[in-house]
Amino acid sequence: AQSVAQPEDQVNVAEGNPLTVKCTYSVSGNPYLFWYVQYPNRGLQFLLKYITGDNLVKGSYGFEAEFNKSQTSFHLKKPSALVSDSALYFCAVRDGSSASKIIFGSGTRLSIRP
């Protein structure tokens, strides 16, 4: 069975500092991993994904994520946070070995203070 965990409900970072939002996963086959962002009163927007290849994936708005197979993690990172990055972030996993449903984590609220 697939599962994904986001251990932090909230992450607080000062503007200009690096940020990390953590995600760990469990899947029986090949992991396909995704990050989505949700701004207030909006749907979820795709940020980036890992399917195969380079473990460091770059996405929208300067975000990147590192796939770590041994630690079954896919942490979201950004070198320098902006106040506009404040939002709710969701990690998701799909089993790449077969057509499967997508499972989301519980979400992490990122708050960037000026």
Add this chain to the structure above:
Amino acid sequence: EAQVTQNPRYLITVTGKKLTVTCSQNMNHEYMSWYRQDPGLGLRQIYYSMNVEVTDKGDVPEGYKVSRKEKRNFPLILESPSPNQTSLYFCASSPLDSGNTIYFGEGSWLTVV
């Protein structure tokens, strides 16, 4: 423009009055899904569909029904809504290949009083 469209966006209804939230996508996607979002619980999957006439229960299917008679449409039906179904609902779609991005609608705020 590629999109997932949900209606209504906002609804207040009374306990027991049947309602349907429609979802339509214009991208010819095989996979469609419904989620509910509640504070502290993230996104929980209600039902999903891999193709026309193929539907499966997600994690929280109780009190909901779905149908997939056409590829583009995936309505969510609440036969007898109860207050614990007050939530924000999202419809999503993607191609069947698991490597593809999933696209979300803008959400439907449902309040059952």
